[in-house]
Amino acid sequence: MVVSNRLPELRSGRPQAGGLAVALLGALNEGTALWFGWNGRISRKTITQARIEHAQGIELASVPLTRNDFDHYYLGYANEVLWPVFHFNLGAMDYRRSFAEAYYRVNRLFADALQPLLLGHELVWVHDYHLIPLGRELRDRGAQQQLGFFLHTPFPSYGLMRAIPDYRRLLSDLCAYDLLGFQTAIDRRAFTESVAEALDVRCVTDGQLRLGEHTLRTGVYPVSIDVDAIMTTAHQALELPRVKRLIVGLGKRDLVIGVDRLDYSKGLPQRFRAYDALLADYPHRRGQTVFMQIASPSRTGISEYDELRRNLEEMAGHINGEYAELDWVPVHYLNRTFDRTALAGLYRAARVGLVTPLCDGMNLVAKEFVAAQDSADPGVLVLSELAGAARELKDAVQVAPYDVDAIASGIDQALAMPLIERRRRHTRMLEIIRRNDLYAWQRRFLNDLTAFKAGDN
Structure with missing residues (x-):
């Protein structure tokens, strides 16, 4: 099960502009998966029941967002807080508490809509900075599946990360996953240093961390093309x-x-x-x-x-x-x-x-x-x-x-x-x-996620 902020516009026939959509479409065409995310629609009220559709051989499950959530979660927290900090541009950051509240609220909405679709044996592969808290929210709802998270952006240094007022919560939420994937060794090292400074995280082996009773693995998986x-x-x-x-x-x-x-x-x-x-x-x-x-x-x-x-x-x-x-x-x-x-x-x-x-x-x-x-x-x-x-x-x-x-x-x-x-x-x-093509990227991440024992949670 693949989860991202936005689903691709497969029915419209419009070209996909973002690297995430291009990469995932290529990867999903190789196997069977369900892709969950926001469908691009704005709703007058919050809807927590996912709509299921099929397009170009892919099963899509989606929910809309309200105008307030779109403005504060997506335009606000994701793109005026996380995006500039993760791209080392503090001058462009505009933090507001209402943005943070919407960010966590939408992640709870996604978890509420996604949890009924889980059958118990799936691999759940969450993508990008929009959905950092989603793994924690799924765990709180009883999910025992292997949860993987891949960050398509760089990961900032600890000094930059601390500019976000709720940075400790973000780092803790990332630690709720079983496997974290980064684009480069520099990004993985920045994350490891951040959680070592901010949280009581122990480095067990190279690429393996422990927070309390939970074991977290990290890896470098440079995304690629077909x-x-x-x-x-x-x-x-x-x-x-x-x-x-x-x-x-x-x-x-x-x-x-x-x-x-x-x-x-x-x-x-x-x-x-x-x-x-x-x-x-x-x-x-x-x-x-x-x-x-x-x-x-x-x-x-x-x-x-x-x-x-x-x-x-x-x-x-x-x-x-x-x-x-x-x-x-x-x-x-x-x-x-x-x-x-x-x-x-x-x-x-x-x-x-x-x-x-x-x-x-x-x-x-x-x-x-x-x-x-x-x-x-x-x-x-x-x-x-x-x-x-x-x-x-x-x-x-x-x-x-x-x-x-x-x-x-x-x-x-x-x-x-x-x-x-x-x-x-x-x-x-x-x-x-x-x-190191697109399919090697997909196989390496999913093989490593499969090898992780869900019982280590």
Whole structure:
């Protein structure tokens, strides 16, 4: 049984923008599961009985949220408290007690709706920071199943974690699970240090903790992609009329592409300034490159995101006003979501994939870009050192995401890289993501959760 804050929009046919939805859809297609979460609907009253539906071969169980719960649990606590702290941005945190109250109330609602669906033998796999207290709530309702939790974001240091007024409660709730999964060893170490400082937790062995009578295991499970599916899709996408038009329009120019959700953690203003610096400091790139940034709308209604969108529009206009020629527009900024087939075609057509988040749990775009490349003539990945993917993709051109000049230099290095070196780097990165693909991630986590004895609770 998979549990996440939001269910995917399988019936609408809309493309999935978030990495969590993309990863879980791929994993669930391999086996039998029920996926529980919020259905995206707003209700006038609280509903605790789950609605069961089937779509694309997946069983979905869902509940709506009231407007107050959506505003305070989701927009408030999840996205104005946990998200900024977990992405090391305390300046963006806006803590209110009403947010915290709604956060725990919605987790109780989820537990009330989920508990009747439990038969007693399932593995329950909870995902992400929205649902940290859910395991504790299920235990309070008598659940004896193995409970696993996977955090898709980074985990903050203890110093940052303490900025959240109820941080001890959050850490204690995480300890109610049987298995906690993190993207990197750095994230797992940050959690271990936090619970050691804040709670009476003992380290039994490497990766195994004990709080009272409860044993908790932790592990590192870097989330990944379906490599073969991306490769096939990227090849087929070259026949799409819109991709063909793009390639024809580029001519001999090199495409530099970025694809992200519109979020302050993605480093988009720094990326735009870096491309501006590229054109200013490497004038031979003028007229020879096109920077396309796709920024899928995200969390509309939060002031930081609305301001970010306005800033990027202004920056794109400034760069184009400064450098554009009659036959060349340097920046193409698109604030919308595209389907994965079109994106795979854009990745394959690009000479440089620009993935420069200021902080990211993993970043699947980096892996998708590598998988989409033509191995005979691959593009080059320019990757932030602060993305979780940098721990695996060491053959990318790695850059410091706050250093605009370093990013510009990295783009220039990628554009100038000889074919033999591009092939060598691509081969090594492709081997890594194929070995640690989406299905390996799923199997490793669920195998470890299965091996855990529920009696150790």
